[in-house]
Amino acid sequence: MDRSKVIAPHPYLPPPVAAPNADLLFGRLDAYWRALGVHDPAQIAALSEQALRRAAELPEASGLDPLARTLLAAGELLDDWLAQGSELPRTPQRLAAARAALLGGVTPDWPKTLFAPPGEGDSLRDTLAEVMAEPTPAPTPSAMPAQPIDLFSVLAEIRRLWQKTPGA
Numbered sequence: 164m165d166r167s168k169v170i171a172p173h174p175y176l177p178p179p180v181a182a183p184n185a186d187l188l189f190g191r192l193d194a195y196w197r198a199l200g201v202h203d204p205a206q207i208a209a210l211s212e213q214a215l216r217r218a219a220e221l222p223e224a225s226g227l228d229p230l231a232r233t234l235l236a237a238g239e240l241l242d243d244w245l246a247q248g249s250e251l252p253r254t255p256q257r258l259a260a261a262r263a264a265l266l267g268g269v270t271p272d273w274p275k276t277l278f279a280p281p282g283e284g285d286s287l288r289d290t291l292a293e294v295m296a297e298p299t300p301a302p303t304p305s306a307m308p309a310q311p312i313d314l315f316s317v318l319a320e321i322r323r324l325w326q327k328t329p330g331a
Contacts (some may be wrong), residue, residue: 188215188233195237199266201274214240244278250288264295 192211201207218229219235227235245261246253265273267288276287 184213188230192233192237195234199241203274206274206278210237210240220275260295260297261291264291267294269294 188326189211192214194205195211196207201210214233214237217240218233221232221236242253242258242262244267245258270276271288273287
């Protein structure tokens with residue numbers, strides 16, 4: 164009996180994750196930056212190179228393939244630029260609010276403004292400060308006062324009206 168067909172891996176299983184080549188990573192980063200609104204090829208190339216350098220510096224995370232690590236590094240790069248350009252504290256809530264306002268379209272040409280030399284991106288900081296949602300405050304526990312509950316019964320109202328009718 165030939166057991167090679169039984170022992171062989173299933174043909175529908177995905178191939179093992181191999182390290183993608185640089186062209187694939189650059190292609191995915193190109194699509195990532197274009198989806199975020201960066202359309203200048205020189206900016207895309209510079210941002211992609213920075214993201215690849217950051218991905219190489221990231222500690223080995225369990226379960227992340229090289230492409231996911233590269234995209235994670237690209238997101239952190241954007242957060243760093245955003246925190247630095249808009250002078251925000253680097254907290255997840257503030258950065259998420261700034262990212263949502265920025266990518267929501269408040270400034271259509273945000274890459275040029277955000278990646279401009281210091282002093283030229285002040286309009287972006289002012290615009291983001293105006294439209295950025297404030298994070299919700301931390302919940303504070305407090306005692307809720309007891310409220311009386313007035314129960315209403317349709318049947319009780321019908322009986323009351325029935326008793327008031329003459330001849331009932």
